[in-house]
Amino acid sequence: xxxxxxxxxxxxxxxxxxxxxxxxxxxxxxxxxxxxxxGVVTLPGFGGGLSVVSVLVIAALAGLASIGQTITxxxxxxxxxxxxxxxxxxxxxxxxxxxxxxxxxxxxLILVPGALVLGGLVGYLSHRFRIQPLILTLAMGSFALGxxxxxxxxxxxxxxxxxxxxxxxxxxxxxGLPVPPIIVIWVLVTxxxxxxxxxxxxxxxxYLTGANPVAAEYALVRTRRVWVIAFAFSAxxxxxxxxxxxxxxxxxxxxxGNPYLFISLAAVIVGGTTxxxxxxxxxxxxxxxxLTMVTTVLVGHGLTSADQQIMYGAVILLAxxxxxxxxxxxxxx
Amino acid sequence: xxxxxxxxxAGEPRLRRLLRRHGYLLALGLTIVLLAxxxxxQPNFGWIAQLASxxxxxxxxxxxxxSIVSGRGGIDMSIxxxxxxxxxxxxxxxxxxxxxxxxxxxxxxxxxxxIGAVNGLIVIxxxxxxxxxxxxxxxxxxxxxxxxxxxxxxxxxxxWATSLAGSIGGFPGPLISLAIPVALWALLGLTAxxxxxxxxxxxxxxxxxxxxxxxxxxxxxxxxGGAFAGIAGLVLVALVRTADSSxxxxxxxIAIAAVALGGTSLAGxxxxxxxxxxGAASIFLVxxxxxxxxxxxxxxxxxxxxxxxxxxxxxxxxSGERTGxxA
Numbered sequence: 001x002x003x004x005x006x007x008x009x010x011x012x013x014x015x016x017x018x019x020x021x022x023x024x025x026x027x028x029x030x031x032x033x034x035x036x037x038x039g040v041v042t043l044p045g046f047g048g049g050l051s052v053v054s055v056l057v058i059a060a061l062a063g064l065a066s067i068g069q070t071i072t073x074x075x076x077x078x079x080x081x082x083x084x085x086x087x088x089x090x091x092x093x094x095x096x097x098x099x100x101x102x103x104x105x106x107x108x109l110i111l112v113p114g115a116l117v118l119g120g121l122v123g124y125l126s127h128r129f130r131i132q133p134l135i136l137t138l139a140m141g142s143f144a145l146g147x148x149x150x151x152x153x154x155x156x157x158x159x160x161x162x163x164x165x166x167x168x169x170x171x172x173x174x175x176g177l178p179v180p181p182i183i184v185i186w187v188l189v190t191x192x193x194x195x196x197x198x199x200x201x202x203x204x205x206x207y208l209t210g211a212n213p214v215a216a217e218y219a220l221v222r223t224r225r226v227w228v229i230a231f232a233f234s235a236x237x238x239x240x241x242x243x244x245x246x247x248x249x250x251x252x253x254x255x256x257g258n259p260y261l262f263i264s265l266a267a268v269i270v271g272g273t274t275x276x277x278x279x280x281x282x283x284x285x286x287x288x289x290x291l292t293m294v295t296t297v298l299v300g301h302g303l304t305s306a307d308q309q310i311m312y313g314a315v316i317l318l319a320x321x322x323x324x325x326x327x328x329x330x331x332x333x
Numbered sequence: 334x335x336x337x338x339x340x341x342x343a344g345e346p347r348l349r350r351l352l353r354r355h356g357y358l359l360a361l362g363l364t365i366v367l368l369a370x371x372x373x374x375q376p377n378f379g380w381i382a383q384l385a386s387x388x389x390x391x392x393x394x395x396x397x398x399x400s401i402v403s404g405r406g407g408i409d410m411s412i413x414x415x416x417x418x419x420x421x422x423x424x425x426x427x428x429x430x431x432x433x434x435x436x437x438x439x440x441x442x443x444x445x446x447x448i449g450a451v452n453g454l455i456v457i458x459x460x461x462x463x464x465x466x467x468x469x470x471x472x473x474x475x476x477x478x479x480x481x482x483x484x485x486x487x488x489x490x491x492x493w494a495t496s497l498a499g500s501i502g503g504f505p506g507p508l509i510s511l512a513i514p515v516a517l518w519a520l521l522g523l524t525a526x527x528x529x530x531x532x533x534x535x536x537x538x539x540x541x542x543x544x545x546x547x548x549x550x551x552x553x554x555x556x557x558g559g560a561f562a563g564i565a566g567l568v569l570v571a572l573v574r575t576a577d578s579s580x581x582x583x584x585x586x587i588a589i590a591a592v593a594l595g596g597t598s599l600a601g602x603x604x605x606x607x608x609x610x611x612g613a614a615s616i617f618l619v620x621x622x623x624x625x626x627x628x629x630x631x632x633x634x635x636x637x638x639x640x641x642x643x644x645x646x647x648x649x650x651x652s653g654e655r656t657g658x659x660a
Contacts, residue, residue: 078464084634084638125642125646129645129646129649129650130600130649131599131645131646131649132406132408132599134406134408134464135408135589135590135593135599135641135645136642136645138586138589138641139586139590139637139638139639139641139642139645140638140642141638142586142634142635142637142638142641143634143635143638143639143642144638145634145635145638146631146632146633146634146635146636146637146638147635149631149632149634149635150629150631150632150635152631262468262472265468269465275462304479304480305479306476306477306478306479306480307476307480308476309472309473309475309476309479310472310473310476310477311476312469312472313468313469313470313471313472313473313476314469314473316465316468316469316472317455317459317461317465317466317469320459320461320462320465320466320469321459321461325459325460325461326460326461326462327460328460329537329538329541329547329548330541332537332538
């Protein structure tokens with residue numbers, strides 16, 4: 001795993017840098033600053049306050065949609081239900097709540113236990129029967145989308161309540177601060193997750209389960225319970241990210257969630273979190289910021305959505321080549 | 334079709350042992366029952382038309398199978414986009430330039446095979462998890478599709494390929510589409526490759542110590558899947574006569590579901606072509622029943638999702654993976 005800095009360490013300074021890179025996403029932060037400077041120099045108005053806030057809002061949406069992905073990757077899984085749960089959550093609080101006349105909070109009360117149960121079921125089944133979480137999460141995402149969309153019909157007409165759009169409008173403020181609430185929420189969630197993962201028993205159990213499930217069992221960690229909680233939490237986060245996305249775009253589109261599947265994967269992987277650890281959510285935050293900044297600058301220079309897809313694919317490969325390599329077969333014999 | 338005979342376990346029920354040995358039996362039973370239901374619901378069941386709409390899914394399932402058998406979670410997520418790419422290249426680039434004849438088949442197989450080989454080479458050279466590599470390739474190929482065909486591309490109605498969805502001199506065309514991957518897989522059964530593939534999928538470290546070129550086997554498995562995906566794209570465009578980049582991801586999930594339903598263990602080392610085709614048949618016939626019963630389209634994702642979950646859980650139950658500890 002020491003390939004972080006490319007060539008084999010020769011001098012002390014180089015080795016120190018490589019060690020720092022392993023502990024902290026140094027290279028990503030440097031690239032983030034470089035991308036920002038390139039944007040300011042080449043795109044007029046890029047450094048303005050509103051423009052920066054807009055980039056932060058988009059990064060916050062990507063970051064919030066990647067929370068579940070980070071947690072499931074840390075326990076050694078994968079979550080491909082992100083897109084399905086995002087659309088399910090978004091539809092529930094708009095169209096379904098309108099059709100049933102239960103209001104936003106009524107729909108919210110369906111959303112939270114619903115997502116927790118479906119996500120937890122994925123964690124349980126995949127742990128109990130040793131099924132690739134990849135398959136189960138894909139299937140569950142499709143299922144969640146279907147049970148929300150099935151009764152509501154083909155036409156998608158839901159509108160977000162006005163107070164909700166205030167959450168992520170770049171011109172709104174939070175208690176007098178000149179940033180929209182979604183950014184404040186993101187910062188608070190980041191701090192909470194960093195504390196949880198680093199300083200609580202639950203966080204350590206999570207890392208232990210990902211690093212070595214057999215050893216974790218011997219250390220009296222109930223790995224199945226960890227998996228159930230991780231996947232339930234992940235589904236809930238995706239559904240809530242769907243609510244946030246509604247607040248950003250104002251209405252619902254059945255394809256709303258699709259980009260966030262690969263954005264969440266790319267953010268986690270680019271941040272440097274690998275399957276079963278090491279890694280944490282702050283790395284994902286850096287990954288989300290970097291990807292959003294680079295994409296915004298490139299879109300400003302005429303990058304199409306097709307180019308964007310290709311770029312994300314290439315970036316995932318590149319980042320994995322740096323962080324996520326497996327052992328050689330001849331070392332596993 | 335499972336190459337490794339399941340060892341007899343003491344006290345194991347006979348049915349489970351049978352299913353562990355022949356994973357495709359569940360899908361076979363499902364296929365027979367669903368076919369009967371279909372025939373009752375639709376007395377004028379058009380065989381050729383039904384086979385033609387079944388063929389793309391069946392070949393896509395065949396394409397997903399080799400990499401899954403090769404083990405280490407070798408699920409190839411890029412099969413769906415590669416199919417679409419193959420269709421776009423055929424309808425939009427080969428056919429208008431006078432390469433729309435039979436020679437298109439090997440060209441498309443080479444194209445798909447090359448992408449599969451790149452997947453395999455990245456997996457072995459960079460030592461990355463196959464899922465991550467093929468997922469990255471999935472995004473890249475979708476991007477390429479969007480660039481090559483911003484709008485859907487039409488296939489000329491008089492192209493020979495359209496007879497793959499009809500009949501060729503009285504012989505059902507879809508059977509020919511199905512026969513190509515089946516024949517290739519059967520031919521490979523005459524070589525050591527297929528046995529090596531199951532050995533690698535079962536336990537790659539053991540296969541390595543037994544002198545099998547594990548990396549080469551893995552690359553060939555991915556390339557073979559890619560080549561099958563190339564055929565699947567041609568078969569699909571023969572049926573729908575347009576290649577649409579926005580449908581790039583349509584077949585990925587459902588093809589993997591077919592393979593899983595057909596009793597191919599997603600852990601690798603077991604299963605095969607029979608299972609993949611029967612799994613695809615089960616899913617296709619369920620779709621057909623749902624269409625007959627006029628289930629609204631918006632319910633379909635829920636039904637597919639539930640089916641896939643039930644299929645993999647039942648498969649895991651029957652194959653006797655009962656231990657809860659993840660090693």
